[in-house]
Amino acid sequence: MSATTTDRSAARRARASASGAPSTAVAPKPMARALGITALIVATVYFLAPVFWVFVASTKNNRDLTSTFGFWFGEWNLGTNYESLMAWTQGMFWHWVGNSVFYSLTAGVIGTLFAVMAGYAIAKFAFPGKKIAVGVIMAGLLMPVALLTVPLYLEFHTLGLVDTAWAIIIPSAVSPFGVFLGMVYAQNSVPTELLEAARIDGAGESRIFFTIVLRLLGPAMVTIFLFIFVATWNNFLLPLLMVSSQDLKPVTLGLFGMMSYFAPNKGAVMLGALLGVIPLIALFFSLQRYWRSGLAAGAVKG
Amino acid sequence: MTGWVFMLPFAVLFILVFLIPIIVSVRSSLFAQQPAGEGLYGGGELVDTFVGFDNFALAIGSSSFWRGMGRVVLYAAVQIPTMIIAALVLALLLDSFIVRRPAFFRLASFLPFAIPGIIAAMIWLYLYTPEVSPFMQYLPDGVDLMAPGTVLLSMGNMTTWTYTGYNMLIFLAALQAVPGELYEAARLDGANGWQIATKVKIPLVRGAALLAVLLSIIGTIQLFNEPVIMESANPWMGKDFTPMMLTYNSLLGAISPSGSGIASAYSLLMAFIAGILAIGYALLQRRKGDAA
Numbered sequence: 316m317s318a319t320t321t322d323r324s325a326a327r328r329a330r331a332s333a334s335g336a337p338s339t340a341v342a343p344k345p346m347a348r349a350l351g352i353t354a355l356i357v358a359t360v361y362f363l364a365p366v367f368w369v370f371v372a373s374t375k376n377n378r379d380l381t382s383t384f385g386f387w388f389g390e391w392n393l394g395t396n397y398e399s400l401m402a403w404t405q406g407m408f409w410h411w412v413g414n415s416v417f418y419s420l421t422a423g424v425i426g427t428l429f430a431v432m433a434g435y436a437i438a439k440f441a442f443p444g445k446k447i448a449v450g451v452i453m454a455g456l457l458m459p460v461a462l463l464t465v466p467l468y469l470e471f472h473t474l475g476l477v478d479t480a481w482a483i484i485i486p487s488a489v490s491p492f493g494v495f496l497g498m499v500y501a502q503n504s505v506p507t508e509l510l511e512a513a514r515i516d517g518a519g520e521s522r523i524f525f526t527i528v529l530r531l532l533g534p535a536m537v538t539i540f541l542f543i544f545v546a547t548w549n550n551f552l553l554p555l556l557m558v559s560s561q562d563l564k565p566v567t568l569g570l571f572g573m574m575s576y577f578a579p580n581k582g583a584v585m586l587g588a589l590l591g592v593i594p595l596i597a598l599f600f601s602l603q604r605y606w607r608s609g610l611a612a613g614a615v616k617g
Numbered sequence: 618m619t620g621w622v623f624m625l626p627f628a629v630l631f632i633l634v635f636l637i638p639i640i641v642s643v644r645s646s647l648f649a650q651q652p653a654g655e656g657l658y659g660g661g662e663l664v665d666t667f668v669g670f671d672n673f674a675l676a677i678g679s680s681s682f683w684r685g686m687g688r689v690v691l692y693a694a695v696q697i698p699t700m701i702i703a704a705l706v707l708a709l710l711l712d713s714f715i716v717r718r719p720a721f722f723r724l725a726s727f728l729p730f731a732i733p734g735i736i737a738a739m740i741w742l743y744l745y746t747p748e749v750s751p752f753m754q755y756l757p758d759g760v761d762l763m764a765p766g767t768v769l770l771s772m773g774n775m776t777t778w779t780y781t782g783y784n785m786l787i788f789l790a791a792l793q794a795v796p797g798e799l800y801e802a803a804r805l806d807g808a809n810g811w812q813i814a815t816k817v818k819i820p821l822v823r824g825a826a827l828l829a830v831l832l833s834i835i836g837t838i839q840l841f842n843e844p845v846i847m848e849s850a851n852p853w854m855g856k857d858f859t860p861m862m863l864t865y866n867s868l869l870g871a872i873s874p875s876g877s878g879i880a881s882a883y884s885l886l887m888a889f890i891a892g893i894l895a896i897g898y899a900l901l902q903r904r905k906g907d908a909a
Contacts, residue, residue, distance in 0.1 A: 347810060351715035358707055359725045362782065365740055366728060368751055372743070385751020433627035440620030448624060455635050457831065459891050461839035461861055462884045465868055466642035467634065469877050489634045494627060520619050549733035551842050552865070567735045574739055575849045581749055588736045599731040603724065610783075611790035 373586035380581055392582060400583040400590075403573055407561055411569035412591060415548050418480065418565055422487035423544040427536050430490050434497020434535075435528055439505060455491035461552055468556045482557035483565070487547040493539040499612050500535035501528070538609035541602055548595050566591040642881040646672050650876035663876075672882035675874055681857040682883060686890065688769060689859050693837040696773035701829055704781050705822070708788035709814050723789070726782035734779060738846035741775045746850070763851050772843040780836075784829045791825035792818060827902050831895050838891040841865070860887050 364386070371388055372380060373396060379389035400408055436442070437449055467486055468477065476482045505528055513523045529536070554568045564572070570587050599606075649672060650663040676682055707726060711719040729737065745762040747753045753760070762771045795818070803813050841861040848854040848862070856871050857863040860883060866872040868880035 344810070348715050351710045351713065354706070355710055355716060355722050358703075359722055362726050362729055362778065365744060365778070366732075368744065369740055372749075381748045429627040429630060432623045436620040436623035440623070442618060442620030442624070445620065448628065451636075452631065455631065457835060457895065458635065459835045459839050459888055461841060462864075462888045462891075463635065463638045465864055465877075465880050465884050466638035466645065468868070469645055469881075470633075470637055470641045485630060486634045489627070489630045491631075520622075524623070545731065549735075551733065551735040552861075556865070556868075567733050570739065571735055571846075581743060584739065585743070588739060592732050592736060595733075596728070596731050600724070603727075606727070607786060607790060610786045611794065 369585050369589050372582055373589050375582045377580055377582065393586070396580065396583040396586045399580045400587050403580075403583065404569060404587075405561075407564075407569060408566075408587065408590070410562070411564050411566040412594070414480075414563065415565040415567070415591075416594065418483045418487065419544045419547040421480075422484045422547045423540045425484070426488035426490050426493060426543040427540045429488065430493030430539050431497040431501070431529070431532050431536055432524070433494045434499075435501045435505070435524065435532070437494070437498045438501035439507065439510065452491045452494050456495060458491075464552050464556055467553075471557065477557055478559055478563065480563060483547070483550075483554055483563075486553060487543065487550065490539065490543050490546075492542060496535055496539055496609060496612055497532065500532055504535075505531050534605065534608065537602060538605040541598070541605055542609060544598065545595060642884055645877050646881040646885055647878070648672075649874075649878040665878075668878070672878045673886070675879055676882040676886050679863075681855075681872075682860060682863060682886070685857055685860045685863050686887075689837060689840055690894075692769050692773055692840065693834060695770070696776055697830060697833045697837065699773070700777045700781050700833065701784060701826060703777070704784035704829070705788055705819070705826070707781070707785045708792060708822075709818060711785075711789060712792045712818070713810065713814070723782075723786070726785055728782070729779045730783045732779070734842040735846065737779050738775055738843045741771070741778070742846050742850055745771055763847065765853070768847060768851065768854065772840075772847060775843050776837075776840075780833070784833075787825050787829055788822050791822045795821050823902075827899065830898060830902075834894050834898060835891055838887055838894070 368385060371386060374391055374393045375383070375389050376392045376395065379392070383389035404411070433452070437445065464486075471477050471482050476485075509527065510523060513527060518526075548565070549567070550565075551567050551571070554565050555571075558564055558568065561569075566587075570584070570591055573587065574584055647667060647669060648665045649668045651666045652663060707722075710716075711722060716722065732740075743749045744751070745753070747761075753762070761767060799817060800813055803817050808816065839861050840859045844854065844858045844862055848856070848858060856866040863872065864880050864883040864887070867875050867883065868877060870876070
């Protein structure tokens with residue numbers, strides 16, 4: 316319910332504001348409007364200036380970084396910075412980015428599938444222990460995850476999983492938030508009559524799930540995938556504890572090591588930071604409407 | 618029973634990643650890694666020895682744990698209200714038809730959330746470093762953003778920068794789910810824009826605010842990325858600046874007492890404190906809600 320209502324009311328408002336005559340909301344007075352616009356511009360500069368600075372800094376050498384105006388370009392050293400980034404990371408930089416893509420993608424796909432399966436089960440089936448399962452998963456939503464990381468390390472150490480890709484993928488693939496979202500979507504957008512009709516037609520449960528339900532849950536799946544993907548890419552403590560081989564490092568860990576063990580060319584570090592987040596930002600902007608529906612579900616239900 | 622079949626894959630991973638670690642940490646907190654004692658000076662290989670609640674006694678008696686906890690709580694007390702109020706104001710502005718195209722502003726404020734915390738901290742570390750920073754030269758002389766008195770504020774700024782847009786979107790989503798008729802009715806009753814914002818809109822996003830604050834409290838207790846980066850440039854901060862840093866470095870043996878026993882005890886103690894703070898805040902809000 317929440318997601319569709321939000322979309323509809325957002326669309327209605329978008330129309331209202333496009334015509335320039337908001338009928339339902341309050342048309343602000345000129346003074347209020349000027350203040351509001353000023354505040355928004357100040358906030359936007361605050362949010363964007365560091366990002367722009369990273370872009371500028373990644374083209375500068377250390378001398379220009381200290382001597383030229385910070386928010387504009389100096390001598391163009393992007394090529395040199397790229398070379399020193401590669402040299403300092405011993406050619407591992409793109410390998411690390413590749414690792415981040417691999418971990419985030421795998422955790423995202425597995426985590427999304429498992430989360431919607433669980434959400435669907437909770438929304439559409441009665442089974443023994445369901446109330447307990449729901450309670451435990453919802454408690455997991457508020458669990459301080461970093462605090463689990465140390466015992467998780469001890470557990471994975473016993474299992475012999477430390478310093479393998481699994482040590483990053485398995486913990487990242489478990490998303491109580493994904494189950495919550497899957498449950499809300501399944502309740503609202505999978506009609507029980509449709510399931511019953513399919514059962515009467517003789518379709519098995521797994522066939523119903525994979526051919527009908529997954530299609531209906533598409534938007535929820537994109538949202539859950541995004542949340543897991545970004546959380547995996549951004550995680551730092553987990554790979555810091557779990558992974559020590561250069562070969563297995565995600566880009567966040569690689570950049571941290573590069574920065575903390577050398578006194579490097581700062582422009583090169585900023586170039587690394589920039590290149591390490593570009594894939595994420597691209598994904599982020601191309602799928603931004605799914606973010607909003609995911610947050611809306613959390614906001615309205617919470 | 619079909620329900621369980623669909624539930625099973627998630628349940629298995631959940632048990633592996635959430636439930637077993639809790640059991641492991643409880644077990645591990647009751648053991649210490651002590652030298653077997655066959656060496657000349659009582660050295661020898663480290664063995665797990667049952668020590669009962671000794672680790673908890675050590676953790677509770679540890680002044681560096683409580684100093685770190687004090688820093689984190691002070692940090693939360695300033696940073697969370699600042700961020701939540703900023704997010705709420707931005708959401709109200711974007712919901713009020715002040716700008717024609719809120720999409721641009723929405724994206725701009727959400728962009729920092731797409732940047733991994735550790736990379737954001739690296740960026741801000743350089744922005745705070747006088748020789749490299751594009752703005753430090755315009756600040757009054759003697760301003761040091763990484764000195765003992767200011768480093769908490771500087772880290773608070775990093776978190777505010779990263780998460781304000783995220784919280785703003787939560788508020789905006791809650792605001793946009795409100796039926797427009799409600800505002801029309803308020804308008805007809807003679808309410809002006811300010812009154813609609815304070816008397817209608819803000820009470821309506823109370824649930825979202827509660828969620829945002831709870832998640833922020835839980836996030837702050839585990840503060841790790843920002844102080845680790847700041848410490849890499851400012852060794853005076855020490856390896857125990859926040860409880861999470863203390864836990865990590867105890868596990869690694871960079872701090873004495875060390876080992877998985879004491880690290881587990883710290884983790885459990887932090888989870889306990891986070892739980893108390895979160896429940897306390899939720900109860901406080903509920904009582905306020907009833908009174909209003």
